[in-house]
Amino acid sequence: MPPAGEGAKKAAKRGILERLEAGEVVIGDGGFVFALEKRGYVKAGPWTPEAAVEHPEAVRQLHREFLRAGANVMQTFTFYASDDKLENRGNYVGEKISGQKVNEAACDIARDVANEGDALVAGGVSQTPSYLSCKSEKEVKTIFHKQLEVFVKKNVDFMIAEYFEHVEEAVWAVQVLKESGKPVASTMCIGPDGDLNGVPAGECAVQLAKAGADIVGVNCHFDPFVCLKTLKLMKEGLEAAGVKAHLMIQPIAYLTPDCGHQGFIDLPEFPFALEPRVVTRWDIHKYAREAYNMGIRYIGGCCGFEPYHIRAIAEELAPERGFLPEGSEKHGSWGAGLDMHTKPWVRARARKEYWQNLKPSTGRPYSASLSVPDAWGVTRGDADLMQQKEATTEQQLKNLFQKQKQKSETTA
Amino acid sequence: MPPAGEGAKKAAKRGILERLEAGEVVIGDGGFVFALEKRGYVKAGPWTPEAAVEHPEAVRQLHREFLRAGANVMQTFTFYASDDKLENRGNYVGEKISGQKVNEAACDIARDVANEGDALVAGGVSQTPSYLSCKSEKEVKTIFHKQLEVFVKKNVDFMIAEYFEHVEEAVWAVQVLKESGKPVASTMCIGPDGDLNGVPAGECAVQLAKAGADIVGVNCHFDPFVCLKTLKLMKEGLEAAGVKAHLMIQPIAYLTPDCGHQGFIDLPEFPFALEPRVVTRWDIHKYAREAYNMGIRYIGGCCGFEPYHIRAIAEELAPERGFLPEGSEKHGSWGAGLDMHTKPWVRARARKEYWQNLKPSTGRPYSASLSVPDAWGVTRGDADLMQQKEATTEQQLKNLFQKQKQKSETTA
Amino acid sequence: MPPAGEGAKKAAKRGILERLEAGEVVIGDGGFVFALEKRGYVKAGPWTPEAAVEHPEAVRQLHREFLRAGANVMQTFTFYASDDKLENRGNYVGEKISGQKVNEAACDIARDVANEGDALVAGGVSQTPSYLSCKSEKEVKTIFHKQLEVFVKKNVDFMIAEYFEHVEEAVWAVQVLKESGKPVASTMCIGPDGDLNGVPAGECAVQLAKAGADIVGVNCHFDPFVCLKTLKLMKEGLEAAGVKAHLMIQPIAYLTPDCGHQGFIDLPEFPFALEPRVVTRWDIHKYAREAYNMGIRYIGGCCGFEPYHIRAIAEELAPERGFLPEGSEKHGSWGAGLDMHTKPWVRARARKEYWQNLKPSTGRPYSASLSVPDAWGVTRGDADLMQQKEATTEQQLKNLFQKQKQKSETTA
């Protein structure tokens, strides 16, 4: 294998479609909001990306780590950077910083780091509170247009419409992004059960491709292995409809065999007690291999994916790609670096068979394997989902606590 | 509660002993080698800190995150930066970079970031391959002296001799560091069973204090709750001997109820499949409270502690300290920030009772709660523990794989 | 509710179809081979019922316990009492005792105990080694005829063809049993995936009903909740085909969420380490209620069902039936009898909410929740499935151990 990064440099800066059409593997980056929440720069709850303005060095460093891990795409840190989200439920960002400023700062950082290696910049939009509040197509599209203006001005390399629970809104997003003339990828945060309006996964893929998405797939909400099932349905749907699109997958790094159709936000552990569910690098090796074998070529991660998870994708697929990522200079494949460990019994773990077969214990004897997910079963149009500018009131919270108590008693 | 950081600034830059003698809480930082391994800058196996020279921006960013999370101490990233370690088993650092350069770079970064807030710089030394290889007291002390020279030149605020499995070597380290005239803290990576030569925990504490350590305790190898048990024994030992010392605790962020006396390196999951054992922020709240109640005032973390874990210490003890860390501007205490979440059932989790009582599921139905630890039972003097400059050979590895197989068959 | 047993006596001795057509609940008995294995009278491996001859008092006592628990059917203890099974792989029964003698003794015991209460006697046949060895329809039917002769001579009340993995063989059994002119029930030991030749569950039900079975359903191999899923498919299949049959369910008392399509014999724990999977009486309450709600009226159990499990069916459905079983004189519904316990905290458990919501811990921190089942994927016609009169040889066993090792390495 050539020295890390050598192969990568040769291939630099070809477009996303050029790569995919050549059958190359494109490695996505990992999840920014979760990683930066743990680092202290993003607030769980609103999950908005004002850190691009407030702490650019922290955002830049995370981009660099993903680049070093092997990512070929720097997604602008613009998740939930729509104006209606930045001012939702007491969030100050819309007022103090402005959505435009956040989007611009995110583009600049992504471009700076992308220039340090073989990565493209992708401008990203995601689902809006406006849609959940039943605003019109025109109103929702206006939201997307605002972000698109920045992406065009900053000349990102391609677009991603990601994290949509309803294909209707995702199609609107794709239609807006297509106006840029740039390639468009679109991923939904759905599982094998389909979107929240009941549209099957295969049909979602077809609608997105027909709306103009060059690349379709899923991101977020489900673990790698559940997402692979959804991708299988999407692939079959596209084939049945005779519609072509590249496939893309960016799952979360938390195991979710027990999720309902709204994914990990339904798990009682979301978002502050997901630790025992974090996937290991070896889980990622398995995921990357299966994704590759299914014909998926855009393979990345979402919430919970740390740089070492992305590196594991790059290491698993190194034989196909012909090179290792830079970050592998600090990582022996399949634990090989342990041959330098002081303790002999740890050196004895320096091999693939050991890690591949290990079923890791949890250290939590009072915890179960699976949870009963919350399943309030509400979506677009439900009163509790309406956006509001003012902070959630005490009374609103009390009402929710009450509902929570009732539902858990019914389930038990 | 005053705005984050206000109280902190007023108390800035008083010495470590001044603070502890006033009964203040001193918050330590988290674990550098594990965090930077996940970010792609440290190699698991040698675990050496050459990133201070190779990627200073990554080290600086991690320091900043711990500072922002509330840490009052920036430990120089000099773990395993002794010359004998930097050239052990094929490690190139000693040769290409030199131990001196690594130690100096680490001191500079730590000081830069410490100056950005209310933090002190601590120069750290740790156990040496030389001791395990039965080198003489003089030879081992020479190793420590080399690092000490840098710390004195760079004028760190105090010294930490940490991560010792044998109190004999720890005492040697303390004796060397005391020569600087600066305050000395010393922590051992032992559990309630005592050191690897069989010296009880209480007796270890007494020996360290008698050797001149102003602060004694434990770091690494065991989870917060096991470490609290060890601290209890140390405290009782000191009281029984009528010896005074401040208490310090820096556990790992992995649950280890099943560890033997060598700690988490004995667990089959070490170091690449520990994910399911990661503690939540709520586990840390419990830990910080219990540590405080036991009279421990230097409270931090080690391997696995990410910035949000350190922030949880600062948030739990905010009532006692009178202020919140800067990082809490992006974190509602006990999940309060979730009142801004889009989904109503997640908003319903915005309260202490919810998170305090949750027993998080693992998502791993094929995994058990506990592991049978490796227990090779070898320590100082064992042939397999001897340091060697050249890389571990294929044949050496094969012999170890063989031993591993035999031992696991015996245990089962 | 009338005193235990009063209601039962009034309804005594009406035929099985008369009861089912009136919409009454018919409670089956539990599993004889597993219960008697634990009591020391049946050998795991051959699982043959010679105890009917060798230790009739033990068989009689178990019948009595099921009767007392509320069972309305005494199945003759003739499971695997076909001549080809009684002499398979070194089994001595065929030679020393004869199949006829075993079948007759079993009929006599069942009738004796049935006469002590409101129970019918059902003569039972089950799948044969001959079928697995690809013997002809005629040969297999001859086996069934031999057992049928005894049942007719002993004048049992109705017939059950149970524990069939292939609907083809089950249909042959039904055809033979129908010759008696008595009602015939037929259950297969299949899960939602259908029979081992790939015939879907719904189609199996239809074929059985068309062959003349008055009652169809499943027994053995899967837990109550998996069996309910299979029954749902059978019910839907019958409805779609416009074919009428009563529904019957007799699951095992071991939880099997992780089973493949051959059921619990594929689990690594079968048959000697299934203990942690045993269902509680409260699991049975849930099962009985769901079975009733689905329209199933013949509700019983199979392997692992002890008398207290059968009693739990009778207690859950007591409101519908109007009476409690005799055995309830020693059982307070939903734990009510605990109000007589000496310890106050146990008295506090004397209520439905407590037991209904409890998720019982296992006391096994080194065990996982789920197993990876053996999945050799062989069935009828495979060389290893051929019947042989002589005992399995050492060499045959060694070959199997070898296969086992290879398969587990592939799976891992």
Next chain:
Amino acid sequence: MPPAGEGAKKAAKRGILERLEAGEVVIGDGGFVFALEKRGYVKAGPWTPEAAVEHPEAVRQLHREFLRAGANVMQTFTFYASDDKLENRGNYVGEKISGQKVNEAACDIARDVANEGDALVAGGVSQTPSYLSCKSEKEVKTIFHKQLEVFVKKNVDFMIAEYFEHVEEAVWAVQVLKESGKPVASTMCIGPDGDLNGVPAGECAVQLAKAGADIVGVNCHFDPFVCLKTLKLMKEGLEAAGVKAHLMIQPIAYLTPDCGHQGFIDLPEFPFALEPRVVTRWDIHKYAREAYNMGIRYIGGCCGFEPYHIRAIAEELAPERGFLPEGSEKHGSWGAGLDMHTKPWVRARARKEYWQNLKPSTGRPYSASLSVPDAWGVTRGDADLMQQKEATTEQQLKNLFQKQKQKSETTA
């Protein structure tokens, strides 16, 4: 190995002390109240043995099964057959049947079955509600005297004072039983933490031996491995005090690593959801071997021990004893009988290595490994422990439910 039972018959009917002094293994029987509760003849809550009068055939059958499994002792089914218990909290037995009648019937059945093989009859007494209610020594001893009268009249072979939580009461029982002139064994239901008044386990053993017990040890409340720990302490206590006594162990068949000092009655699963904790026969092999190695020669079981568990003791110690129990004619040691199984992958399990190393899964992914035990911390003298003749009232129950709720909230 000689045919099952041959060796046993030769050794028949020598006294308990004669056997133990010769170093022979004496195998106890299993738990009657739990086994008969599952069979429908004992009511959980009062746990009284009126079945000896009401359903003698069921009691006789269970005795026979234990005999067949290898038990050398038939304990009279007189647990909780003291007059004060038979009329406690609404129990009708004292009034309708009388304690004397129950005790006499139990003696007769035990003798009948003992005569069928090589077993002795032991008359058993256990702790009294009177002691918990702070009755005087004289009053409590009167209770024991009443049972003793029956045992003397029926001429049992030796006496067992078992299931005592307080050594004070156990000593009283031993003193009464010694008046008979027969050998006396005494076991307490305590764990390594000692008795409920805080007397250490070792000291308990010494007091019992000094009071005249020829055999001392533990029964009930804890699993085999916890009981072995207690026995170790007892053995050390006896040795330290220079007091001689034979050792005896009769643990429960439920794994209880998470028990507090009151044992399994504190577990939330007691008594109706203990199923997932049931030990396998292979756990028993391990237990029997360790007990033997520790020098214990009276090895049996208590609650949860079914005949096959007792047989596992006899099979594990067959090499030392020179013979297998009768019940082994239906059991191949270490799974050997599986070589007659139809399915090849089950035949592949016919070997010791397979079963010895298996960690059985639970099939319960929503359940944890360990429970937080109830720990009300009340004992003798507490108002809620006072005996009362009338049934527990609704209001009393409500008060207890309230306490339960409060305690569980405090623990969480």
